[in-house]
Amino acid sequence: MQQCDFAVIGGGLVGSAIAYGLASQGHQVSILDEGDVAYRASRGNFGLVWVQGKGQEIPRYSQWSMRSASKWSALSQELFELTGVATQHHNPGGVHLCYSEAELASREVDLDALSQATDRQFSFKMLNHSQLHDLIPEIGESVTGASWSSWDGHANPLYLLRALHAGIRCHGGRFLAVGKVKEIRRNGESYVIESNHQTITADRVILAAGLGNRELAPQVGLDAPLIPNRGEILVTERMRPLLNLPTTYLRQTGEGSILMGDSHEDVGFNDGTETPVLAQIAKRAVRALPALANTRVVRSWGALRVMTPDGYPLYQASESHPGAFIACCHSGVTLAAAHAKCLAPWFAGAEAPSEITPFTAERFHVQTSIPA
Amino acid sequence: MFKRLSPPEATNEAVVTFHFDEQTVTARLGDTVAAALLTSGISICRSTPVSNAPRAPYCMMGVCFECLVEVDGNPNVQACQVEVRDGMHVHTQQGARRLTS
């Protein structure tokens, strides 16, 4: 039986960022993950490090996102120096495109409210068509304008995941592809974690299994009412540089391919693709950048978002099971730096970051702690 | 490098003329662009977007995507899957494709 200080269940971006944070602070960490095929949002997402528009209902989410965004460059640099893997993080600001004056106006009202709620920490600018055209010469005539924020950027989420995994190893952490964790039991002061292939004991256990948290959380007195929400994405052949800043549903990757898509589909545990949805995404992209019409799609995919009922994250320590925690969110790229640098220390005993206090399951008005 | 068993001019097969970069090339009607290039002494059709390495048709059956060229302004076309046409303009595919309209 393997033993460790921290067992992080789930090797997606959330679990890996946390495990990296813990390992880099000298803790002994093991990540327990499923195999090659699994629901793994971290492998199918869009790669935005995004702040604008987030936290409309709970401004502390905006602050949490900004905290992460501001630590992203340093994290990226640190990972590169440690592992040689570049995350391709860039922070040129990002735009959200609007297609009518009314849409622009309401966008401005929303973002202004958000800015106010964060004491103007969140800042943005509205751009008309010609200002937008200066930023993106290929922009389509039917795009009325956009909102722009310097807080936004993007990265290659796959290289981020790879860099985190490599970084964890550099700091002595272990990545164990143990298969699905089935059972978590308390045994005295520690936890016994049973998976298909292995049994592991740990002093502390962190549930970061994405949608898999649904089944694991109740075993340690937590609640994770998560809902899968599918997003489909299209990617094109590599292009010469043509889009030097990300938009909410269109960005050019470091390799040159154009990534597009932002469907939100309530289809349960189905990560397939559907032609009408793909066609819609294509249409929208061509509307934004008409010159893309002749660009070839080489691949598409669907991936499941890890969604709570209100879309905000879930960070919680179990009351009934000391040393057990849960962490999940649907912006695991954006929040990677905060997870590594601010959340991980909390699991290791530091104060909880002030931004995360609203994000317990109590807000869903359900009974969360069951007696141990 | 490839040659014809019998040149199209020698038989009475139809011949087409097209352009590859700066060259004018003659081919047999019905040839794929890849076959036409390979039989005209052209052995490289693109450079990769990753390392700029030179590449040439490899499988001739549409699976390897090594034969990418620009055909009449249309980048990343599989040369082994497209038939030559009279007056066609074919160019080497240099690295990643450019935007066209």
Place this chain on the structure above:
Amino acid sequence: MITHDLVILGTGPAGMAAATTALEYGITPVVIDEQPAAGGQIYRALESTPVRDRRILGEDYWSGESLIKGLKDPQIDYRPATTVWQLTRQREIGLLHDDKAEMICARHIILATGAMERPMPIPGWTLPGVMTAGSGQILLKSAGAVPQAPVVLAGCGPLLLLLATQYLRAGVEIAAILDTTPRNRYRAALKHTPGALRNASTLLKGVGLLRELRRAGVRHIKGVSALRAEGSGQLERVLWKQQGDDNWQTLETPTLLLHQGVIPNTQITRAVDCHHEWDEQQLSWRPRLDEWLSTDIPGIAVAGDGGGIVGAKAAAMQGQLAGLGAALALDKLTLANSTERAQPIRKALARDTAIRPFLDVLYRPAKQWRLPDDDTLACRCEEVTGGEIRRMAEMGCRGPNQTKSFTRCGMGPCQGRMCGITVSELLADANQQSVEETGYYRLRPPFKPITLGQLAKAAEEG
């Protein structure tokens, strides 16, 4: 979206035979192929080839004439030069023809998309001038084109020898055949001769090819144990070692044609997510099929080499079987009737494929030819080496999907066709697990690149 009774994909022997069989039972199929002419791999360009001397391509080639004639029946809706870029489990098919995308639907589908050559990732295999034997044959059949300077053929398998004799008959100078069949293979294959004898004509043909090459004095170097292609910017020379000899030998040549057998082209069956299994004898993936060649997806069947390598004749027989299966599925035949009609076909099929174990064992490429070394590219498109894949295994990647996301291996324009099998095998080897457990890339549409504009339109009209 128009719904057709039967859509057949591929006009090789399997697809053509399926179409004519279906027609016999009153089904008028739509038959699609991306090639401008029917014939598939073996009968490629049969109607238009400039190679008029029938001796060169041989009788097996010309025997395809009757199948092609059958396909030309006006009742068959044959659509050449049409690519399939999408297929869903609901049997919706995305077509691309003349740069226009369209969706159609089918009650029953027969996939007859054939085989591709097994990659042979030797050092230098990406140099211009290095091609596959299949590509050499395609150039010969379709353009009457042959290597200008003495050519080197390397690898193993019937197709390599067939091409060599076709070249010989066409007067092409062969510098050498570098045969990678391990010496002990002949003995291992002998076990399977009784089976092979049931298909004596094929066996004799193979023996005949070898004799023809020997008589002509072609330099046939056996027991080749290492192979390298070299040149700056393009191929200049081929180097090899022979079993038991540690010295490199060299031949200068601008053309090297590689081949080590064919494997099912599973791009489409993978993309619709049929159940696949690893065939240890053929060292390749194949969709799992039932007795009517149906996959585990209702209404989707596979005939020919796409479902496991059987060869051209057997592919046509499978086409007939799948055609009967379609008649059964579409209520044109009762189970009893179709079973009865299938009987002689099954028998002939068993006889014809009895030679497979012999061929599979004899031409089974050794591990060193399937697993590239650390410095050799496994993924030609994204330029990922064998060493990089092994490093991913060390980092905890159990299968090709995590590996793909960490290295971009398989994300290039060929969509993983060229590296898929290599990566599965490399990871299985590095992780000490079976290929079956290791798995394969999860493929997604489009199977062939389609422009954003075409995709956007496809849905409007669909």
